[in-house]
Structure formats: C-alpha cells, structure tokens
Amino acid sequence: MVALNESDVDSLVAAFESDFYIDADSARTAILSERMFNLMHLESGVKVLSKLVWALESNSELQRRDIHQLLAGEIDLDYIRKWAPQLGVTTLLNELMP
Numbered sequence: 001m002v003a004l005n006e007s008d009v010d011s012l013v014a015a016f017e018s019d020f021y022i023d024a025d026s027a028r029t030a031i032l033s034e035r036m037f038n039l040m041h042l043e044s045g046v047k048v049l050s051k052l053v054w055a056l057e058s059n060s061e062l063q064r065r066d067i068h069q070l071l072a073g074e075i076d077l078d079y080i081r082k083w084a085p086q087l088g089v090t091t092l093l094n095e096l097m098p
Helices: 006-016 024-032 046-058 061-071 077-087 090-096
Strands: none
Touching: 006 024, 046 061, 046 077, 046 090, 061 090, 077 090
C-alpha cells in the first residue's frame, strides 16, 4: 500500500507502463476517492485469467470489456491460452479476442 496524490499519477504511469497495465484515469479516480486500482504485470497476463473466470461466473459486461481491452495490449497470450482450458474459459477467451 502506498499513499498517493492526484499529482503523482503521471509519474506513476510513466514509471510502470512499459511492463505493467495501469490506467491513468482509473488510478486518478481511485486516488481521489481513496480506493484501490489495478497495476498488472503485462507479461504474465494473470489479471486477464482472473477476469475471464469472473466474467464467466457473472456474465458481467464490464468484465468482458475489461478483458477485451487487456487482450488488445501486450500480454503473454501463450500463457493465457495454456491456462484457459484448465480454467474452463477457452470459449470466452476466443469470443473476446480482438
């Protein structure tokens, strides 16, 4: 946990964006409302697998949009495709591929 101000967002994004998914607007909103935001390592794609499972269970349009956006970025798709069958999310993954 870290204490951040709104003025920290741009430097935070710049420091992490090459290796991590970080949405500046979400971070800014979270900081202003004193809530959490996501910082996800792009290479592993762990957040994508979690969101696939959540979307399958909830049928949430928000989760589906988030997954689609994450899949359009730089992620380790081989890793995700390896684990998708074991988690039962292959069909959903294929539907949401950009």
